[in-house]
Amino acid sequence: MSDMTKSTSFDYTESHFASITRHGRDRIILTNLSEIEIADVHEIVRIFWPRGIDKVYPQKASREFKLGGHAWRYEPNGNEQAMMLTLRILEGMHGLGWVIYSPIEVTKSLSTKDALIFRKANHRPPPYEWLNVSFHGGDKLKILNFPPSDLVNDIMATFMIDIQRHDITPDRAKIKFKGYPWRPRKSDGAETQMKLLALLEIFDRHSFTLYTRTSARFTDERSESDVLVFQRRKGWAAEKSLHDQL
Template sequence: MNEKRLLGVGDGRQFGNDLPPQYPIYTADAPAQSTSVPVFRTTFACLSMHMSDRIRLLRFPARDVAKIREIIRRGWIRGIQDTRVYDAAEEIKLYGNPWRASSWNDEKMDARRLVCQILCGLFDLGWVLQAAVDISKKEYDKDTLLFRYQQPPPPPCVWMSISFDRGDLLHLIDAPQDLSHLLVQAYGEKVQKHHYNGSVFEIKFRGYPWYANSRETVQARLIVLTLLECLEQRGFSLYASIDQDNGPGGDSNCSEADTWFCNRQADWTPGAPIYHG
């Protein structure tokens, strides 16, 4: 074989200049990745109760303020007396005195139903309670309710409320009858008597657990734990514990207890798990 031919000298090429063949480029460089991070923003709003007849809404969008006003109008049979802009809040003045501290009566029962319907309505709109807080040191203050907005809204629920009254009464408002019967059975001899008044079930305890002293304070806490256990057996969980009355705080004998608001998913069936939060 001709050595020059082998080395490529005779065909015009020089030794050492043989380069690999050039292939077409079929892939372009990947576009540069964006270094910007999506902005995550959570929306909060609050509802607060004032004096004996006011509700103030802060940072709810206008479309939801109108819906909340309608929820209140439907939930409070005495009606809305007036509305106004109060600093940065929308203030709603109600007829009657729903937040006035008093013994158990129709107005007090209706006030608990009103708050329950507000919580339910906001829940269905996607406003989920973040916390019920006491941020005031005034003697007759009430809780401020802080809400977080989420979409899609949580599944629809069935609602009820529980009121701790006088020194020895427990009122279950709009609770299913099987829950009422379960509680009476669970409390046993602690119950002095019980009865229905419309859709309100009243349990009267022996002694005065809400004014307990000494070892009776332990028994009062056992009553509360039993209440939570029975609620869960019927699919309910404690959604909020709210001070909505004008009673003074501290150690006053007139101090008002919280009201409990409980919910259960509408499609819950016995034995199904219960989700909190």
């Protein structure tokens, strides 16, 4: 275990619940995790955040990581590395048996992100595929973490007449819509909801379920919309094919 994650004053309580909070522009606070679990999260952050961890602050019942740079700073088109870091933390916690319970916003201070509340599962969950879906600038949709090509093609076909341009690579899909569907006028609210429902329908059709969402507010009120995290059990296609043959 790294010396950075050790603390003689750490007070860990055996509980079914724990939390991870992204705070300010550069902090991650872990509450009520064991030393081994903290070390695992520390390693995830060290690997997946390019600027690493500057400092670790031990508290009585929590551990605070100060990241290099400003991972949680507002960016108009979303900070892909920061979103992927959050996704890797969620994936890592899931692998440790900590399943998301709910994102909860307790404080109302600006630039405070919601706390991710986890519940310890009775059994370690099976492995899953993970996707990060985010909305930016009122007109952009971004899907990260190697979205399956059939899923992306389905999205493109469904919204064909609404798409202004797109950039598709193996690791991500970036789509710019005509107009500003994520920033609708009052009269366009129903149309925005129909687009969101159609998007959820596509993910459901490809056996992806909504795992959680994360959000943040910023002092200039240009807050990014919710970031959605989807998951699909690995090996789902083989299982589905077998079921269809019966």
